[in-house]
Amino acid sequence: MGSRPTLMIADPELIKTMNIKDFHVFVNRNDFTFGDPLQDRSLFNLIGDEWKTMRSIISPTFSSGKMRSMHPIIIDCVHKLVDNLRPKAMSGEDVEMKKTMGNLTMDVIASCAFGTKIDVYNDQKTNEFIVNARKVFRGNVWRIWVFSILLSISQKLIHWTGFQFIDPSAQRFFGQAVKSILAKRKSEKVQQKDYLQLMINALNRKNVDNDKEPEVDDLNEDIYGKTQSIESNSNSKPGTGITDVDILATSFAFFVAGYETTGALLSLVFYNLALNEKCQQKLYEEVNGLDGKYDYESVSKMPYLEACIAETLRLYPPIGAVNRYALEEYTIGDTGLTIPKGMMVNFDIYSLHHSPEYYPNPEVWDPERFMPENRDQLTPYTYMPFGTGPRNCVGMRFALMEAKTAVAHLVHNAGRHKSRRWRCRCGCHHYCQQFRNNLLWTLCSHVLIADYILLSMPSVHYIGVHHKIERYVRLWSSHGFPQKRLFPPYYQL
């Protein structure tokens, strides 16, 4: 990461050992703190005991009981989406799926994490929340460039220059927004059912587990593995130590973590359904079996819906690798190889998901892999779109609930015909899907391609500084790792 040597790991046994048994050595991610509390206090960036305490406060707010009580908010957002699409259906207008699903996830985040209602479909240009949310994700190409260049030279440069990856004006806006909502909420007697309220309860030192919401068996351990909990510090009771700034940082993390990831997942589910008519038919039959009654329990228990989402996350994991650094020198099994203290380790999700060893025909979208009758063929720790171990994605349950609810509702409102038009408006060769009432959806993946180019810029930069890579290879070999010539023309090892 940046200018730090990193070891990539894609062996399921090692992933298991390092993330479960030896988790105490690999607790922390790369240090991404830059002196801004909005980012520094987020669960992503906290380290050691501070992370443990915060995680033990936040984890219960994502319990299945809490998700169920928040589910009506998600359903409201999905209904708004369907209402917005209906007139377009009547007029036969094309709809670009990535943007549309981004609107849905933004609406969900505004409602749940910021307690704010937005008219995401009609008020794109003037609504302050939407304008600032855009700044966080879209308006910062030059910032990403400068940031990645500084990072690849030295992380210290970022600290010294105080350069912010996220537009400071957008950060200020979200900071002020949460502050004023918090002040209002504290003076209100009626408790809202959203995520922000759960955080406020934690702030008020109310044990979130005291609210007796029955739990739902909603997470499929055959697919996502067993949820690992962490031991909270003996002296940390729920709510202890959490401040307004922590709530602000958590709401912001919710936004950063949940917007692009869930939006991409949803648009890619529809893209693949559009390409696979049989799968579309099968899902349509499963979803219609419930006749529009998509409460939390029902959407959690649809095997084919689950399989379509799991397979999309396999083929296109929104986060391709997760990183940790070693808190102490670590010897890998009985190999005699050592990872020096402070070294970065990346767990390579993308390579595992695309390995023919674990997933035959890995480039083919095939939800059958995740159907109950085939799950015994999955190798444990080769599927980890949400990471694994006690520091996995705390929002996994929320993301899955949102995705399943949206897909179930939209497929229920959809027909199963392929469009007569095979190209989208911009002339690219992507498939279209025609829905009931002539609703035509197209997915233009040009936006995705632009994203990939953008993300690959830092990599291009790393390759440019090849003398550094050479140094890393030497460094690893001095710790007993076999040498491999990655770029033969450049390296004389």
Ligand code: HEM
């Ligand atoms: C499809 C959607 C999503 C995917 C694929 C995803 C994936 C991930 C991954 C791979 C990690 C890193 C795990 C690790 O280091 O082992 C992560 C961490 C995290 N995610 Fe998600 N995520 C998604 C949605 C969400 C949502 C909706 C939220 C918030 C509600 C969220 C909040 C977080 C947080 C706070 C962390 C840091 C956890 C910690 O350090 O303790 N994610 N996510």
